[in-house]
Amino acid sequence: MYRHAPRLLTRVIGGGVRRSATARAFSTDLPAAPSEDAAFVEAWRKVAPNIDPPKTPLAFMKPRPPTPSSIPSKLTINFVLPYQSEISNKEVDMVIVPATTGQMGVLPGHVATIAELKPGLLSVHEGSEVTKYFVSSGFAFVHGNSVTDIVAVEAVPVDRIDLSLVQKGLADFTQKLNSATTDLEKAEAQIGVDVHSALNAALSG
Amino acid sequence: MASMAAAVPFWRAAGMTYITYSNICASLVRGCLKEPYRSEAAAREKVHFAVSKWANGKPEKSSIRSDSHAE
Numbered sequence: 381m382y383r384h385a386p387r388l389l390t391r392v393i394g395g396g397v398r399r400s401a402t403a404r405a406f407s408t409d410l411p412a413a414p415s416e417d418a419a420f421v422e423a424w425r426k427v428a429p430n431i432d433p434p435k436t437p438l439a440f441m442k443p444r445p446p447t448p449s450s451i452p453s454k455l456t457i458n459f460v461l462p463y464q465s466e467i468s469n470k471e472v473d474m475v476i477v478p479a480t481t482g483q484m485g486v487l488p489g490h491v492a493t494i495a496e497l498k499p500g501l502l503s504v505h506e507g508s509e510v511t512k513y514f515v516s517s518g519f520a521f522v523h524g525n526s527v528t529d530i531v532a533v534e535a536v537p538v539d540r541i542d543l544s545l546v547q548k549g550l551a552d553f554t555q556k557l558n559s560a561t562t563d564l565e566k567a568e569a570q571i572g573v574d575v576h577s578a579l580n581a582a583l584s585g
Numbered sequence: 586m587a588s589m590a591a592a593v594p595f596w597r598a599a600g601m602t603y604i605t606y607s608n609i610c611a612s613l614v615r616g617c618l619k620e621p622y623r624s625e626a627a628a629r630e631k632v633h634f635a636v637s638k639w640a641n642g643k644p645e646k647s648s649i650r651s652d653s654h655a656e
Contacts, residue, residue, distance in 0.1 A: 499610050516607070516611040517606070517610045533607050533608070533610070533611040534610075534614050534615060536618060536622065540618050540619050541617055541618060542617055542618060542619045542620075542623075545616065546617050549613065563598070563600065564599050564600060564601065566599065567596045567598075567599035567601055568609065570595055571596060571606060571609050571613070575610050575613045576613070579617055
C-alpha cells in the first residue's frame with residue numbers, strides 16, 4: 381500500500397490543484413445537465429449500429445437547468461413538510477437555516493450545498509420582514525441556480541410554542557440524562573435536552 | 586485517500602438510526618405546542634398497523650392491530 385503512496389498523493393494533489401483552479405466561489409455558468417451521455421451513445425453506435433441506444437433515466441427526467449451567468453438578485457425557496465408545503469417558490473433575500481455546523485445564512489449565489497439541519501430556528505428574510513419557524517430536523521439543499529429546498533419533518537411558527545411545556549420538558553430530560561444507564565437511554569435523554577434547549581433559545585432569542 | 590472518518594453523532598454511536606432520531610425530535614417538538622395546534626399535531630403522529638405471525642403458510646389467529654399512536 382505504501383509503495384503506491386507517492387503516486388496516490390501526487391494524484392490527489394494534482395486533482396486538487398486542477399479542481400481549485402476552476403472552483404467557483406459562486407455557482408454561475410454551469411450549463412444545463414445533458415439528457416443523454418454522448419460518450420455512451422457513441423460507443424454504442426460503434427458496437428451495435430443497427431440498434432437504437434437504450435434510454436437512460438436521465439432522458440426521462442427534466443434536466444438540471446443551466447445556472448445563470450450572473451448571480452440572481454433573489455433566492456427562490458421551497459419549504460416543505462411531510463403533510464404540507466409551507467413555502468413554495470417564494471422569492472426572498474436571505475434564509476438562515478439551523479445546520480448541524482451552525483446557523484448558516486444562504487444568500488443568492490450561494491455555493492451548492494447540502495446541509496443536515498439540527499433542531500433550531502429557520503428564518504426567512506424578505507425585505508424588512510422576517511418569518512421564523514422552529515424546525516425539528518431535516519435537510520436544506522442549496523442548488524447552483526439559487527433555488528433552495530428545505531425539507532423538515534416538523535416545523536412550527538415560533539408563536540405556537542408553549543414556553544411552560546418547554547421548560548418542563550427541559551427539566552424532565554435533564555433529570556433523565558443524569559439518571560440514564562444504558563447508551564440508548566442516554567442518547568434519548570440527550571436528544572430531549574438538545575431539542576428543549578433549542579426550543580428555549582428560540583423562544584427567548 | 587482519507588482515512589479520517591467524520592465524527593459519529595452521539596445517537597448513531599448509541600445504535601440509533603437517523604430516522605429514529607428525526608422522529609423523536611419531531612414528536613418532542615409536537616409535544617411542546619400550544620393547545621389547538623397540539624391536538625392537530627397528535628393526529629399526525631397516529632400510526633396504523635397490523636402485525637400477524639405466520640406458521641405453516643397460514644397467518645395465526647392472533648394478529649395485533651393498532652389504531653392508535655404507537656411509538
